[in-house]
Amino acid sequence: MNSALHIGRNALLGYQGALQVVGSNISGAGSADYTRLTPQLDSLPNLGGVALQPGAGVALTDIRRNIDLALENRLRLSTAEVESLSKQQAALAEIETYFDDLDGTGIPTLLSEFFGGFEAVGSDPEADRGLVVRKGEELAGRLKALRGKLGELGEGLDSQIEELAVVADDLAERIAELNGRITVAEARSRGDASGLRDQRDALLRKLGELVDVTAREQPNGVMNVYIGSEALVQGGYARGLTTATQVVDGFRRTSVVFADSGAVVRPQGGQIAGLMQARDVQAFGRIQELDAFAQGLIQAVNRVHADGQGLSGFSSLTGTYGALATDAALNSASAGLPSPVQNGAFHVVVSDGTRVGSRVHVVAVDLDGLNGDDTTLASLVERLNAIDHLEATLTPDNRVSLTADAGFTFSFGHDGQRARSDTSGALAALGLNTFFDGTNAADIAVNDAVGGDAQKLAASTVFRSGQGDNAAALAQLLDTAGAGFNTPPVQARWDAMAGDVAVSAAAVNSALEGADGIRSSLQAQRESISGVSLDEEAIEMIKYERAFQGAARYVSVVDQLINEVMNIV
Numbered sequence: 305m306n307s308a309l310h311i312g313r314n315a316l317l318g319y320q321g322a323l324q325v326v327g328s329n330i331s332g333a334g335s336a337d338y339t340r341l342t343p344q345l346d347s348l349p350n351l352g353g354v355a356l357q358p359g360a361g362v363a364l365t366d367i368r369r370n371i372d373l374a375l376e377n378r379l380r381l382s383t384a385e386v387e388s389l390s391k392q393q394a395a396l397a398e399i400e401t402y403f404d405d406l407d408g409t410g411i412p413t414l415l416s417e418f419f420g421g422f423e424a425v426g427s428d429p430e431a432d433r434g435l436v437v438r439k440g441e442e443l444a445g446r447l448k449a450l451r452g453k454l455g456e457l458g459e460g461l462d463s464q465i466e467e468l469a470v471v472a473d474d475l476a477e478r479i480a481e482l483n484g485r486i487t488v489a490e491a492r493s494r495g496d497a498s499g500l501r502d503q504r505d506a507l508l509r510k511l512g513e514l515v516d517v518t519a520r521e522q523p524n525g526v527m528n529v530y531i532g533s534e535a536l537v538q539g540g541y542a543r544g545l546t547t548a549t550q551v552v553d554g555f556r557r558t559s560v561v562f563a564d565s566g567a568v569v570r571p572q573g574g575q576i577a578g579l580m581q582a583r584d585v586q587a588f589g590r591i592q593e594l595d596a597f598a599q600g601l602i603q604a605v606n607r608v609h610a611d612g613q614g615l616s617g618f619s620s621l622t623g624t625y626g627a628l629a630t631d632a633a634l635n636s637a638s639a640g641l642p643s644p645v646q647n648g649a650f651h652v653v654v655s656d657g658t659r660v661g662s663r664v665h666v667v668a669v670d671l672d673g674l675n676g677d678d679t680t681l682a683s684l685v686e687r688l689n690a691i692d693h694l695e696a697t698l699t700p701d702n703r704v705s706l707t708a709d710a711g712f713t714f715s716f717g718h719d720g721q722r723a724r725s726d727t728s729g730a731l732a733a734l735g736l737n738t739f740f741d742g743t744n745a746a747d748i749a750v751n752d753a754v755g756g757d758a759q760k761l762a763a764s765t766v767f768r769s770g771q772g773d774n775a776a777a778l779a780q781l782l783d784t785a786g787a788g789f790n791t792p793p794v795q796a797r798w799d800a801m802a803g804d805v806a807v808s809a810a811a812v813n814s815a816l817e818g819a820d821g822i823r824s825s826l827q828a829q830r831e832s833i834s835g836v837s838l839d840e841e842a843i844e845m846i847k848y849e850r851a852f853q854g855a856a857r858y859v860s861v862v863d864q865l866i867n868e869v870m871n872i873v
């Protein structure tokens with residue numbers, strides 16, 4: 305009879321524990337971090353050793369967490385991919401607005417108006433030259449503003465990286481702490497520390513949103529966490545994450561590094577990786593493209609403008625570009641000029657205002673690399689200074705300064721009868737008779753010589769007031785390759801750059817849609833394994849409730865039998 309009571313006792317305790325597990329599942333159904341538990345009821349052997357006796361019933365031997373660790377790693381990596389693409393998508397959506405011209409005030413419209421102004425002057429040299437100057441100033445200002453917006457966006461993304469690195473470091477520390485607590489808790493009991501493990505898994509999911517981490521559970525229950533092949537958390541120790549900052553091309557760039565070694569962390573997924581990609585490729589990378597566009601625009605316009613003449617000659621003129629070294633060949637890197645210079649020559653005409661008093665001078669620029677006599681800035685100034693009625697000097701920052709004698713003026717690009725182009729490119733490289741100043745989108749501006757006097761707009765090719773061939777040539781740069789663009793013309797170059805932004809945005813949107821679909825599929829798989837179904841738990845509750853009721857009835861019957869036996873005695 306005692307063994308019968310023991311069977312009933314085991315059953316009551318086992319089903320009571322199973323009902324508690326069901327209750328825990330039901331209470332955790334509303335938590336996204338809860339992992340469904342399953343009670344393990346196992347048969348107990350007959351301890352009496354008597355033949356033809358049943359076992360000792362059942363007992364609750366384990367409470368199992370329903371979790372697939374391999375699936376969890378796949379889901380974390382998929383989530384990291386989605387989070388990375390989401391950050392890139394947000395940045396590209398912002399950048400697209402910078403390149404749009406939906407309201408007709410963007411750079412494409414300004415390019416059209418700017419070169420359209422040259423076309424108008426080319427068709428009618430009496431047209432408003434000041435309009436061309438103003439449109440040039442607007443275009444330069446808009447390019448600067450666009451560069452500034454891209455810079456601000458990149459710096460904002462960089463600040464987010466710094467902030468998220470702190471969050472990731474805190475999560476890693478908390479995971480390491482939970483590793484220690486789980487080890488202690490499970491050493492004191494036979495089962496899993498389910499609540500602590502759920503907390504750790506939740507932290508891992510949050511960490512996986514920031515960086516692409518993988519986790520490997522060890523036999524003692526701790527979870528080691530890795531970024532790529534580098535360990536971030538090992539047992540109860542977290543290496544820690546911090547940041548290092550360096551300035552590249554004038555912009556701050558933050559890297560995430562391991563706190564213990566300073567080794568750079570290179571995440572391939574997660575919000576931090578997405579922010580880095582958006583910062584380096586989409587924000588700062590677009591700045592490099594914009595600078596290249598502005599540089600090409602400056603060089604193309606200046607090269608043509610330097611070959612023309614305005615309505616009046618110059619009494620004095622100072623170049624806008626200086627050389628790094630006055631004794632270096634003009635086409636060498638040591639000279640440091642902003643645009644190419646080659647073997648050739650340019651024409652200078654010094655005039656007293658009469659045709660008879662005009663003198664044409666051909667200034668050779670020897671850059672053939674032979675005889676060791678290639679033209680330097682110093683030797684070029686000497687040649688210019690040898691021209692009658694013209695003084696050439698160098699400013700302290702190595703810019704060429706030209707001054708005509710009283711009653712004289714000078715001009716470039718003609719011989720009094722025909723156009724004579726600068727075949728060397730030296731005038732544009734030195735900023736003499738140019739339209740633009742600056743070297744890229746950061747400093748592009750209209751040359752003060754033109755901005756201060758629109759009559760200096762070089763519309764003519766033969767220094768005649770009714771001729772606008774040079775303005776017409778400048779207008780053609782919008783749709784025709786020029787000296788600054790060896791491949792596409794200005795409009796095509798801009799369209800390619802703006803189009804690449806749209807293509808990049810579409811590619812990221814498509815990739816995000818696909819990655820999100822994969823994540824949803826993995827989440828559904830996880831939910832089927834680890835999630836709680838209230839309908840299923842209700843069935844389990846009824847099953848264990850009936851079993852508990854049966855066990856209680858069994859104990860009651862055994863008790864009655866014992867009483868009857870005692871009464872007989």
